[in-house]
Amino acid sequence: xxxxxxxxxxxxxxxxxxxxxxxxxxxxxxxxxxxxxxxxxxxxxxxxxxxxxxxxxxxxxxxxxxxxxxxxxxxxxxxx
Numbered sequence: 001x002x003x004x005x006x007x008x009x010x011x012x013x014x015x016x017x018x019x020x021x022x023x024x025x026x027x028x029x030x031x032x033x034x035x036x037x038x039x040x041x042x043x044x045x046x047x048x049x050x051x052x053x054x055x056x057x058x059x060x061x062x063x064x065x066x067x068x069x070x071x072x073x074x075x076x077x078x079x080x
Contacts, residue, residue: 023045025038
């Protein structure tokens with residue numbers, strides 16, 4: 001997957017885009033500001049790839065790339 005990613009979202013999820021695929025990661029935005037992302041919500045890619053399950057290796061790569069994009073003004077923190 002090692003390609004540029006784009007992260008957008010709302011108070012209840014972030015959408016991480018990897019080229020032609022994207023994954024919705026549920027969580028909660030706090031006033032810190034930080035987004036607490038649920039690892040358990042990383043299951044399938046979004047449409048039109050919704051039938052493709054995300055493998056454990058892909059899940060780890062998603063988490064690693066999102067964490068690499070963290071900055072001092074806004075952090076994404078993964079929780080079980």
